[in-house]
Amino acid sequence: MDGTVLVADDDRTIRTVLTQALTRAGCKVHATSSLTTLMRWVGEGKGDVVISDVVMPDGNGLEMLPKIAEDRPGLPVIVISAQNTIMTAIKAAEAEAYDYLPKPFDLPELMKRTAKALSEKRNVATASKPAVQERPDELPLVGRTEVMQALYRLIARVMNTDLPLMITGESGTGKSLIARAIHDFSDRRVLPFVAITASDLVDLEGPAKLLSRVRGGTLLIDEIADLPDEVQARLVQMMDAAGDHSPRFMATSQTDLQSAMDEGQLRQDLYYRICGTALHVPALRERVEDIVLLAEHFLVRAENDGAPHRRLSEEARELLRIYGWPGNVRQLENIIRRLALTARGEEIVKAEVAAVLGPQPDVAPALGGSANEKLSESVARHLQRYFDLHGDMLPPAGLYQRILREVETPLIEIALTATGGNQAKCADLLGINRNTLRKKIVDLDIEVTRRRKLM
Numbered sequence: 001m002d003g004t005v006l007v008a009d010d011d012r013t014i015r016t017v018l019t020q021a022l023t024r025a026g027c028k029v030h031a032t033s034s035l036t037t038l039m040r041w042v043g044e045g046k047g048d049v050v051i052s053d054v055v056m057p058d059g060n061g062l063e064m065l066p067k068i069a070e071d072r073p074g075l076p077v078i079v080i081s082a083q084n085t086i087m088t089a090i091k092a093a094e095a096e097a098y099d100y101l102p103k104p105f106d107l108p109e110l111m112k113r114t115a116k117a118l119s120e121k122r123n124v125a126t127a128s129k130p131a132v133q134e135r136p137d138e139l140p141l142v143g144r145t146e147v148m149q150a151l152y153r154l155i156a157r158v159m160n161t162d163l164p165l166m167i168t169g170e171s172g173t174g175k176s177l178i179a180r181a182i183h184d185f186s187d188r189r190v191l192p193f194v195a196i197t198a199s200d201l202v203d204l205e206g207p208a209k210l211l212s213r214v215r216g217g218t219l220l221i222d223e224i225a226d227l228p229d230e231v232q233a234r235l236v237q238m239m240d241a242a243g244d245h246s247p248r249f250m251a252t253s254q255t256d257l258q259s260a261m262d263e264g265q266l267r268q269d270l271y272y273r274i275c276g277t278a279l280h281v282p283a284l285r286e287r288v289e290d291i292v293l294l295a296e297h298f299l300v301r302a303e304n305d306g307a308p309h310r311r312l313s314e315e316a317r318e319l320l321r322i323y324g325w326p327g328n329v330r331q332l333e334n335i336i337r338r339l340a341l342t343a344r345g346e347e348i349v350k351a352e353v354a355a356v357l358g359p360q361p362d363v364a365p366a367l368g369g370s371a372n373e374k375l376s377e378s379v380a381r382h383l384q385r386y387f388d389l390h391g392d393m394l395p396p397a398g399l400y401q402r403i404l405r406e407v408e409t410p411l412i413e414i415a416l417t418a419t420g421g422n423q424a425k426c427a428d429l430l431g432i433n434r435n436t437l438r439k440k441i442v443d444l445d446i447e448v449t450r451r452r453k454l455m
Helices: 012-024 035-043 062-071 086-094 107-119 146-158 175-184 206-214 229-240 257-262 268-274 288-304 314-322 328-342 350-357 375-389 399-418 423-430 434-443
Strands: 004-008 028-032 049-053 077-081 099-102 165-168 193-196 218-221 248-253 277-280
Touching: 004 012, 004 035, 012 028, 012 107, 028 035, 035 049, 035 062, 049 107, 062 077, 062 086, 077 086, 077 107, 086 099, 086 146, 099 107, 099 146, 146 175, 146 277, 165 175, 175 193, 175 218, 175 248, 193 206, 206 218, 206 229, 229 268, 248 268, 257 268, 288 314, 288 328, 314 350, 328 350, 399 423, 399 434, 423 434
Parallel strands: 004 028, 004 049, 049 077, 077 099, 165 248, 165 277, 193 218, 218 248
Antiparallel strands: none
C-alpha cells in the first residue's frame, strides 16, 4: 500500500495496532484520539484515507462525515464502531462512509479494505440531498455476530435500490421490522408503506387500488407463499403494470421459496419477479452470542417505558443463552418485558427466568433442514445461507480459516467435556498430538475444566 492514513480512535491499543500494521504495509500514519485533531488534518489536506471510530470523547465520527465530504470530496472514510446495531450500518451508509466494520474488527479485512480505498478513485456526486428526517434509534435489530453484521451491511447496500426484496426467516425473527426499517431509511421514506394480505387482491380492482394507495412507496406482501394461486397471478399482473411510479416490492416468507416453487405452492413467474435480492434473517438460536445483548436492550426499552430498573444475574444470562427460542426475537422481547415487570428485585435471577420460560422446547430445524439431516448437508445449508447474505458481493477474504475455526472450537470443547477435561484422553479421541491440542486450546481461547471422565 502507498498513501497516508488518518486514524482516529480513543482506544490507544487500537491506534497502536493500526499504526504498526499500516506502517508495515508501507503507509504513512497519523493517529489521534481527538475528532478535532482529525478534522484539522483533513482541513489541511492531509491523508488519503480516514479510519475513524464513531463514539469519541469530543464528538461523533458519523456526524463529521458531511463536513469531511464538504472539505475533501472523495476522501474515503472507513467507519469502525463497537455500536453493533443495524442503525450504525445504516447511518454509515446514509452519511456516505466508504465502508463500515464493527468492533472487534478483523485486522486483515480492515487492511484489505484500506488498500482498496487507497487504490480507488471515487466519483462523488455533488448534488445536494434533502435533509434527513430525525428517526428513532429504537429498532430491536441488535447483534455483533458475523451473520448479523453481514446482514446489516447488505441491508445498507440495498436500501436505496429499486430491486424487489425477498426477506426470509422463521416467525419472530423480525422480517417485517426489517422491511419497515429499509423503507423508513430509504429515499422513499416520505411515501406510503403499505402491507398487504390476500384480501387486498381478491377482486379485480385490487391491484389498481393498491397502486393508488402506495403512490410509489413500498408495498410489502406478507408470507407470499401462502397466497392462493389466483391472488399470486394478480400480483404478477400488478408488478408488470406498475408503470413509471412503481412502488418498491418486498415480500416475507417463513418457507424456503425454492422448495415452495418446486412443490407448486409458489408461482414460478412470481418467484423470479420478487427475488431481486434475498435477505435471510437468522433464527435467534443461530446467533447465541446476541441473546444477552438483545435481552439487555429490551430491559432498557422496558425501563424507558416505565418499568423498574432491572439487570440479569449471570445464571439468568446463561439460561437465556441455552434456551431454544422457537419464537425467536419476538418471544425474547415478550419474556424480558414480562420479567422487567414481575421480578421481585433489581436483579433478575435464574429461577424467575426458568419460571417464565417453562420447559426447553423441541425446536424445529432451521429453514430447509430436517431432523435426519447429515452434518455435511447442514454445513452446506448454513454456508449457502452465509453466501446469500452477501447478495452479489463475495464474503470477506479468509473464509476457509474462519469456517474451520467455527467447526473446530465446538468440536474440541465437546470432546474435552466428554473426556472430563483430560487432554491426553481428548487428544486420543480426536486423533491429534497432545501438543497440537494444547496449542489449539490456547489459540482458540478454550476453557478447560477437569471433572470425572465419561467412559
